[in-house]
Amino acid sequence: MQDWTTECDVLVVGSGGGALTGAYTAASQGLRTLVLEKTPLFGGTSAYSGAAVWLPGTAVQERAGIGDSTDKARTYLRAVVGDEEIDRQEAYVATAPEVVDLLERDPHIEFEWRAFPDYYKAPGRMDYGRAINPLDLPSDEVGDLREVIRPEADVDRAGEPHPEGTLNGGRALIGRLLMALHGTGHAELRTETAARSLIVEDGRVVGVEATNAAGETVRIRATRGVLLAAGGIEGNAALRTENGTPGKADWSMGPRGANTGDLLRAAVEIGADTALLDEAWWCPGVELPDGSGAFMVGVRGGILVDTSGERYLNESLPYDQFGRAMIEHGSGSSYLVFDSKEGGPVLPAISIPNISAEKHHAAGTWVSADTVEELAEEIGVPADALRRTVEQFNDFAKHGVDEAFHRGEDPYDNFFCPPGTGADAPPNPALSPVSQGPFHAARIVLSDLGTKGGVRTDADARVLRADGTPIDGLYAAGNTSASLSGRFYPGPGVPLGTAMVFSYRAVQHMRS
Template sequence: MDAKKEVDWLVAGSGAAGMTGAVVAHELGGDVLVVEKEPMFGGTTCKSGGVAWIPGNHRQGEFGVADSAEEGYRYLKGLIGDSVSESRLRAYAERAAEMLQFMMQHSHVDFTPLPEYMDYYENVPGYKPGGRSMDPGVIHLRKLGAEGRSIRDDFTGPLPFSVTVPEGRCLGEMNFKSYLLGAWLLLRYLTDIPARLQGRQDQRLALGPALVSKLRLTLKERGVPLWLNSPVTELMVEQGRVVGANIQREGEQVAVRARRGVLLATGGFSRNAALRQQYQHPAVGGDWTASAPGATGDGIVLGQAVGAGLGFMGSSWWSPTVVLPNDEARLALIAGKAYPGSIMVNRAGKRFTNEAAPYEDVVKDQLASESRGEGAVPAYLLFDATFRSKYPAGNIHPGKLESDARLPKAFFETGLLTRADSIAELAEQTGIDGEQLQATLARFNENARRGEDPDFHRGATHHDRYYADPKVQPNPCLGPVETPPFYALRVEAGDLDTKGGLQADEHGRVLGEAGEPIPGLYAAGNTSAAVMGDTYPGAGATIGSAMTFAYLAAQHAFNNKAPQEKTDG
């Protein structure tokens, strides 16, 4: 006989969306259960930067930032247009700050504004040059006790220790302050003797792992259970209302009734080859995504089975990615593409994008180049010895910290990184049109020496210059590629996860194909069709919206309707 359980609020997924929805429901008096199909918790949030984009947040004034919900709405509306409903856009702009205050009051979540981390599109009304993107801070993993061994620990980065967003930017500047900070972080990491002896990750967590740990610690302290290895196999529907779900747990089917509702927060479908082939550009696929392995669209499929409508299935949170040789780790290339002394080219030997542009735009340009038959998947980030010495690229440390001889041989053997003494030789080894590449570099170098990029306007915006080298003038993003040896880093058309999913309203309620709410069913995060549409307003738009609509879903479920009556059994 199948087991049975009854709760107020059932959450599927243990990333930022799922655990936020669980915290809120508990604080509103609910009996909550979180289920996760993977053996580890944290999902794609744990592989991310953990940044949340929150317009008009209550901490901006501490950092001299003036902002409002209305300005946030104007920026979103100007960027997204009519592709997302007015009510859903306004709900995010007007209530994201409310969510933040609630979570900072009722959980260990503690976000700090990044006053220099700008929105991505400064020509859109309502733009702010900083303060909406927020860093999640740090936490020591030992606070979780034994639970700390179940957090997703495959966050991929170029350093053995964790760094916050401000620390990462400081290290990237490669100046005296950077060296001092790096030395302190490394010393702290090495002197954590128990962790080093056990071969464990850095116990001081930052970025996405820190956010996930703070959320899980909050739930742990409140006695909210998290079932691992427990996928949802089917939603339970009675008289048109979702009343719970069947869970496969330890070889047993458990029927979990949920009086207030079910929140689907299982991530996107970036690892589902069939769905990607059905809905997305033919050149993309799950091999290059930086999402968690569990992002196979489970929640989307479950919602479809009960009549949910879909939206933005052709879209993703695009980012160029670097696939490391172990064929397991995919590293989003966000920072290294803006430093001077580099260009990105297709196999036709042509530039196709402003390399320093927002990562979403770079991949959209990459796919457009591929569609024109120019061979842009993969593309190559080309740089010279000057760049190699001074700047990181993907998982490759600057040459003055890690020489070519110290790099893993697999980097070169797999073609991830190619080195040659001449541009002609580099083109031959990578299959790039050598004659066209020579012409592309001649034009680029001539303009770069003047600090100009008439073709793609690299370095013209605040965003372009954020991850550049301020010591290089007149344009911190531009420098000629001219000093041998030359390098080519293979760059895939990757993503952080997909952004298409179940249509939802301003309360996070899942909508049927005709636009009507499906009673008892909610969705947040990448399981839902993104409130950001086919755009990426700023760093943290993914997590900010995931947490906000999980908050709104729980608020609606507990404050806007009476619970179902308890049943026997």
């Protein structure tokens, strides 16, 4: 018999978009719900995100009149991911409209469609995208909750308080979910409370043992179930090495000290099976002066070269495919080489966080030179090779066709590129010549938005043993679970969308 400190119906470990959706699903139906967050702030990696959520075929897409449907999304997902995880694929797309309907019934939550292309050319694709986003959240609405929401990445990593003004992206999503949770009257949220182990009675998970902010051990009983939605292993260098996960913990975009695989280990200790632990939601990262990485979302110009001074990919690829190309190439250092068209060393890419060129130059993560040959010497690549690479790319730009890597031939390639007008319009907006000195090079590393391997789960998010049987009372979603998308990243917001859907399904199963 346990000496329980606290009892609830549903216990949720983690506080990202998936975790809070699960918590709201429970609390909105009158279940006593407890959320544990081990850091001082709510939101996890979700708070850093742009909060595009791949929840297809919902009332939001219908309002926007974009022609999306569950059938079209089902076709696309199957075409990209293949025949693996058919049950979970179907559960995902079939349940997405239910999740959005539940959330939008709360006055604090509303979504809208914003253009952002799906990532693969496949049947069912939406060239302008199907992801939805939470509406921005004005300061006067969020009130004191602002102080417990994790701010955007550059602010958070600098240890600065949440800036004044409207919350957007992931901060808006977390803020709206927290407001909705508070409004139910059935939810308790605790920060600085780290779940350490799972408590099992008669083969069923009945609670967790955790350490609170005072360093005290607390034992929390959950009568309906425990939902683990506490991120992956991206922040744990030892676990990455153990599981052969490429990249480095310092280069990951996960919040510092947050996603270290504590609950994954706890689940494995009681018999949970795992999968995809060598996988992540990959992206190129601009190396920052402190040695960390900054998510490079999309490229508007420049070329990526390896240590031989050669290009090896389409620089406008969707970021996960970009990261996978880096892994496959495996050439060590890469550099984004760009020019001074915008009047100085302005990175021709969207980078989160965005650090000043002056800080980069002082640390040596960016270098500059008057000529391409001098730049090559600065970054240690053969000058003749880099010159030839730049000349070839500039010829491609002149004619509007990238004969080497087909940059600019996919809707995603041009999404971040200004098209130009009139006589100044380039033949291919994704191909801008590298021609105006001084020239610059930024070090690019393999980053990630979190790992995507974890415990194996079924269509109701129940955690499975190696023999396929579920562990009673234990559920997992988000990056704590192995993703149904396998080694693919189908579209913007799939990590958030799957986390939200399967957290919802977990709670619905607890109630059945």
